[in-house]
Amino acid sequence: MPYKVVGVRFKKAGKIYFFEPDGFELSEGDNVIVETARGIEFGQVVSESMEVAEEDIVQPLKKVIRKAEKEDMDQIEINQEKEVRAFQVAEEKIAKHNLPMKLVNVEQTFDGNKIIFYFTADGRIDFRELVKDLAGVFRTRIELRQIGVRDEAKMIGGLGCCGRELCCCSWLSDFVSVSIRMAKEQNLSLNPTKISGICGRLMCCLKYENELYEQERENFPEAGSRVISPDGEGKVTGRNIFKRTVSVELKESKIIKSYPINEVTFKNKE
Template structure:
């Protein structure tokens, strides 16, 4: 059964191969492996269990399936010498290719050039803001180098991974040294960690957000779940307070009261205060005071809206039931008293039929009569009712309004017909 090994090539490019020997090759040993239409030179990067773990988790890994290619043999001294010579050839090929790019007028940046160990293929890596038609460039380079040409467009983070370098932390780029996969990093990661949102301070050499911003992001997310959200209003033993800031490392919360006073309290103490406010007497007293004040305002408004002639009726119905002192006794009594107040307002608005008739007659004596236009049987019934009221409720035959000729219903009331 073959061994699984991970081989590193130029530009921090890594791939997995199978090794048919009895024991896997040592680390950093040069090996000759199968390549695209030929052979290539690389160095062993990982073997054994470490190679299996990386194969399952890396972007270039093949998971549980066996690698499609094999490592042929260990490199000899001549292979090592040829590999050193190709290093200088790569730089010359890149410079020559850049001249051809300018000659063709293409908007692209050649990042790196890599000769295959057997010189059967030349791979050129470039970056561009948009899609580039490089078919003419490929033909020129194939005629110039007499080899197979392959162009690969990569991103700026992959460019930093290939070229390598030293970050602001003083260490080699994580992507070039050990990071198995370049995961996307967005601005929300910096917001969750309360970092500066200035791109110049949180960006790497590639111009994108640094990869290390994701390393502790999960810790911040899990820790902030135990703290209240900033800007939330909490009810403590001191009343309502607003959360200003949360210190997850020292487990402290900064609160600000309505008056503007600020204090810093430990997270455990804050939870105890909130529990005391919920189960203690402070919240009950505050609730009663607020309900009492609101009910007193409603009572005053209701009394002010009543007309002066209705105040005598309130006096006869024991207005003491609407006092604020009895409203404090409970919410049920408050609801009952509100219903009583509604009944009082309804009784004030009720008038007897005699009073209504007197008001109508007084209003109609001095005012001129207006003719009303009504159609069909409704107008007849209204006139009959008015005649009975003027005659002092004398008995009339009710059939006068109902047994009329249907042909007369089409006439209007303008002429009294």
Template sequence: MPELTEIVFRDGGKVYSFDPDGLKLDAGDKVIVRTKRGVEMGKVVVGSHEVPEEEVVQPLEKVVRKATSSDMDSASRNRKLAARAARVCEERVEEYGLDMRIISTEVVFDGSKIVISFFAEERIDFRKLVEDLARKFRTRIEFRQIGVRDEARLIGGHGPCGRKICCTAFAGDQQPVSIKMAKQQQLPLNPMKISGLCGRLMCCLKYEHNAYVEFKEKAPAKGTRVNTPRGEGTVVDFLVPKEKVLVDLGEGHQVEAGLDEIEPPKKPDKRGRGRQRG
């Protein structure tokens, strides 16, 4: 079977599949690969592993090599250059009075290009800025306008749960999130409660959505009469994280019951005894 390895180019970024080309790679290894942007350094998030042929999406680029000490030195120089480019860019943005916010600056591994990500509410004419920076750093300058979700992912932070925001902590594609997901999970539709640092709906609503959908497909609807080990009652709520339902037994008594503990109430026996003939 063919082998794959999964690689990211920044924390929380999209995961890309590569052919390890016989290299034994482990999670955390730094590697050099070729991409559409040129030669880049990436980090392995899933080591070399075999996959069925039908799961391989072609064309598949090969890993060039594990990063050497020289490669690591180059990456360090690039980070320093990126930091200097960011400072100069911010100064020029203020000087030219451009209504844009610089979010991140990156120098591609071979030093052939500086990529600057920015946020702006409207279209910005930054041609003069590009020319100025190109003269200053004697390399290609590429500006990328990003949205608020990308801004939060690049900057990072902590959500109301106290953990790193999902788009930074978990590598992968950003999935669309809808208000329907919040309703499905019976969350209060208060923007302050269900919005992330970016001001949009929290990514974690997407992660738990399928669990709620699948549970509700298996569970009896609210209002359904069921039998539990504690007696017969009515389903009044879903406790999805516990994979249980809340059943009202009447007279103020409620119990939690798993789906394997409940069953439809037994129908009363309608067969009556015939009258004896005298």
């Protein structure tokens, strides 16, 4: 049985969660108050009412409590001010306990029942005393959550080598698996500084064109393959999938020439 739901996002470029509209007429861009596993939260509708198959729903399906009102927007501003203070206090406490950790972000739940401190560290950190200190200051539930370098980049943001805002903090809701094989397949330099993002990991955009390369590879001879070109037999030394050309080292003259893929005939591989 399909469910009628709306898609709600809590952070820019964050994951989309489904909620039952519960009779509210909601449009894309509407701010709403919903119930989540963390408590009452403020979110924005990013996909209007639609029907979704039961297997695509994470049970139990929560309902939209109400459309956000002016008081809710005021509460968001108050929470943001508290987050700034919480960040300053947490940095002071971290320095006091001499903990080898870097505070990245602070987030307070909409209802104020919990403050989450996101940090990075090289290993495991014993932060029990830090939690006690923070709980004593803020008188609410405290959670310290260790994150990776990719999550840090998503939270802080920045510009990529392309000059645009990082994909992870502007629109990419989920991190994709990226491997060095993708860079090799796309004939890119394997210099880490060329294919790594500001997080120090392989750039997410290596994934975007990889499927095209994998599909087109079947239509191209591999490097080292013998082919017959308009100028005679030769060996493939390179290929350009976008131009749909192959570079061939001619057997007789040892000259390397580029030919459209439809002008060469495959032979057996060397």
